[in-house]
Amino acid sequence: MALKVKDDMLSAGVTPNTVTWSSLISACANAGLVEKAIQLFEEMLLDGCEPNSQCCNILLHACVEASQYDRAFRLFESWKRNRVQDMPEDDKENRASNASSGITTARSRSSQLYGLNFAKELSFMPTVATYNILMKACGSDYYHAKALMDEMNTMGLSPNQITWSILIDICGSSGNIEGALKILRTMREAGIEPDVVAYTIVIKVCVENKYMKQAFSLFAEMKRYQIQPNLVTYNTLLRARSRYGSSLEVKQCLVVYQDMRRAGYRSNDFYLKQLIEEWCEGVIQCDNQNQEEFSSSMTDTERPQSLLLEKVAEHLQKNIAESLTIDLQGLTKVEARIVVLAVLQVVKEKYSRGHIISDDMLITLGIGKVDTIPDELELGVKDAITKLLQDELGLEVLSKGLEIASNTQMYLESTNHSTSNSEYLGSNELPTERRPVVMQRLMVTRKSLRQWLYKRSSLRR
DNA sequence: TTAGGGTTAG
Numbered sequence: 001m002a003l004k005v006k007d008d009m010l011s012a013g014v015t016p017n018t019v020t021w022s023s024l025i026s027a028c029a030n031a032g033l034v035e036k037a038i039q040l041f042e043e044m045l046l047d048g049c050e051p052n053s054q055c056c057n058i059l060l061h062a063c064v065e066a067s068q069y070d071r072a073f074r075l076f077e078s079w080k081r082n083r084v085q086d087m088p089e090d091d092k093e094n095r096a097s098n099a100s101s102g103i104t105t106a107r108s109r110s111s112q113l114y115g116l117n118f119a120k121e122l123s124f125m126p127t128v129a130t131y132n133i134l135m136k137a138c139g140s141d142y143y144h145a146k147a148l149m150d151e152m153n154t155m156g157l158s159p160n161q162i163t164w165s166i167l168i169d170i171c172g173s174s175g176n177i178e179g180a181l182k183i184l185r186t187m188r189e190a191g192i193e194p195d196v197v198a199y200t201i202v203i204k205v206c207v208e209n210k211y212m213k214q215a216f217s218l219f220a221e222m223k224r225y226q227i228q229p230n231l232v233t234y235n236t237l238l239r240a241r242s243r244y245g246s247s248l249e250v251k252q253c254l255v256v257y258q259d260m261r262r263a264g265y266r267s268n269d270f271y272l273k274q275l276i277e278e279w280c281e282g283v284i285q286c287d288n289q290n291q292e293e294f295s296s297s298m299t300d301t302e303r304p305q306s307l308l309l310e311k312v313a314e315h316l317q318k319n320i321a322e323s324l325t326i327d328l329q330g331l332t333k334v335e336a337r338i339v340v341l342a343v344l345q346v347v348k349e350k351y352s353r354g355h356i357i358s359d360d361m362l363i364t365l366g367i368g369k370v371d372t373i374p375d376e377l378e379l380g381v382k383d384a385i386t387k388l389l390q391d392e393l394g395l396e397v398l399s400k401g402l403e404i405a406s407n408t409q410m411y412l413e414s415t416n417h418s419t420s421n422s423e424y425l426g427s428n429e430l431p432t433e434r435r436p437v438v439m440q441r442l443m444v445t446r447k448s449l450r451q452w453l454y455k456r457s458s459l460r461r
Numbered sequence: 462t463t464a465g466g467g468t469t470a471g
Contacts, residue, residue, distance in 0.1 A: 022463035029464095057464045064465095132465040165466040200467045235468045 002027035016047070022055040029062030034071075037062040053127045060133045069137040076134060079124040128157050135166045142179075145170045159190075165198045172205030177214070180205045196222070200233045207236060216252055234260040238275075247316055247349055250279050254313045273338075276312050280341030283348060283393075308335045312342045324361040324444075333384040340385055344393075351453045361444035367437060378440065389444055394455075396448035402439040 002024055009016060016024075021044040028037040041059050044051060051059075056079065063072035131152040138145040145167055149159055159167075164187040172180035184202050187194055199222040206215035219237060222229065229237075237256050253275055307330060315326070326343050328336040340363065347357070363385065366378040382399075389395045 017462095019463050024463095026463060052463085054464050059464095061464065127464085129465040136465075160465090162466045169466070195466095197467050202467095204467065230467095232468050237468095239468070 016044075016049065018049060018052055018055060021047075021049055021051070022058055025055065025062065026058045029058060029065060032066060034062050034066040034068060050123070053125050053130065056124055057127065057129050057133055060130065064133055064137045069139065072134065072137045076126075076130070080126075082124065126152075126155065126157070128152065128160055128163065131157065132160075132162050132166060135163065135170070138170060140170060140174050142167075142170050142174060142176075159192070161187075161192055161195050161198060164190075164192055164194070165201055168198060168205075169201045172201065172208075175209065177205055177209050177211055181214075194222075194225075194227075196227050196230055196233060199227060200229075200236055203233065204236045207239060212249060212252075216256075219256070229260075229263070231265050234263075234265060247279070247346060250276060250312075251316050254309065254316065257309065258313070273308065276309070276342060277338055280338050280345055283341050283344045307331065308338065311335075311339045315339065315343050315346060324357075324359050326361070326363045328363060328381055328385070329366050331381065333380050336381045336385055337388055340388065347449070348453065348456065352457070357446050357449050357453065360446045361449060363442040363444070365440040365442065367439050382440065382442070385442060389442070393452060394448075395452055396445045398443040398445070400441045400443050402441055 006016065006020075006024055009020070021040065025037045025040050025044075028034075028040060037059060041051065041055075044055075060072045060075060063069070063075065131148055135145045135148050138148070149163060149167060152159060152163070164183065168180050168183045168187075171183055180202055184194055184198060187198065199218060203215050203218050206212070206218065215237060219229065219233075222233075234256065238253060238260075311327070311331070324343065324347070326340060328339060331339060343361070351357070365382050365385075368378075386397055386399075389397045
């Protein structure tokens with residue numbers, strides 16, 4: 001489209017100026033068309049239009065974005081060489097005597113090498129942005145980037161927030177967490193206030209290296225400096241899932257997640273779900289060493305995903321003294337599995353700290369009228385959870401219905417879903433016209449929970 | 462009016 005506008009312009013007899021050419025080059029750069037960008041740059045020179053620094057930077061950036069780092073550096077060098085000829089005569093002579101090769105030779109050679117045929121010399125003056133772009137082209141070479149930063153200082157240019165951020169990123173990406181943290185401090189000392197991007201980069205470095213304590217501490221620090229985390233910051237922190245994370249870690253993530261929602265951001269629940277899932281699945285690792293990996297095909301529909309997270313958060317925040325009750329209403333099979341495993345994970349962690357199981361575990365599946373057929377989803381959840389508890393974990397599961405609408409006696413009903421482990425506890429003998437509301441529940445006996453915990457702890461020894 | 466830094470999934 002940009003190129004078409006250019007044609008329209010020319011046919012309308014309008015002469016493109018520096019900004020026009022810059023926009024055209026930028027458009028090509030954004031579309032990843034480096035060759036076309038270079039071609040336009042040459043065309044501009046042939047047209048007698050002088051590029052300014054910004055235009056040159058756009059071209060350099062085009063190369064860097066296309067991973068043509070070497071090309072960016074060679075362009076920069078050739079422009080610097082050309083600048084020598086714009087200098088006063090005496091200065092030029094001094095430089096020429098220092099250089100072994102002639103300037104003209106160097107220029108024509110570079111023109112051939114890089115496919116640039118300059119019709120005119122350019123008065124190129126690097127800016128802070130030029131150095132920032134080139135520092136990005138250093139990849140993970142910290143010393144090269146640092147050298148460029150020193151060079152900009154000698155040129156009388158002051159590194160800005162972007163410069164420092166790039167340096168932190170390069171340092172951190174080579175695994176040097178201490179170094180990255182140190183540069184953040186140096187940046188502040190140099191009078192450049194670290195902004196949200198600088199903090200996000202350092203947090204990213206910590207997260208990548210599983211320095212979660214440090215990551216959360218930086219998150220708190222930026223808040224102290226009144227720097228508001230943005231969506232990128234939150235996502236970077238929430239990406240911090242790690243296998244076998246403790247419930248403390250999961251809890252911290254949930255706190256960040258809640259903070260994020262309070263700040264008005266729509267969270268990407270994907271990571272958090274994965275964190276919780278991985279953390280939960282840790283519960284059955286010991287039990288079934290030969291069992292195939294639980295496939296985590298989250299076939300989520302469009303309904304809000306926060307329900308699952310809220311349920312898990314709710315259970316994580318419960319006190320030790322509270323009874324073991326789980327509400328699975330409204331959850332899918334996979335989500336129900338996650339919530340149940342989350343509770344078991346909490347139970348396991350409490351047990352390892354010396355807590356004793358004094359209650360049965362009660363799982364609510366749904367509420368419906370007696371004799372009405374529970375919906376397919378609910379039956380699926382019941383089936384999946386029963387299988388999980390009985391077959392995968394070897395727990396004793398009883399199927400129970402609790403009448404809650406009419407204030408008559410509580411009764412229990414059996415189901416045809418329970419297997420050998422279940423007890424037959426009676427049948428539904430109520431008159432059908434009364435149709436009280438019944439809560440479908442599963443019960444895991446405390447006895448089997450204790451056995452399970454004991455078995456697990458002895459397995460580890 | 463044109464340029465430079467941070468995240469990820471499907």
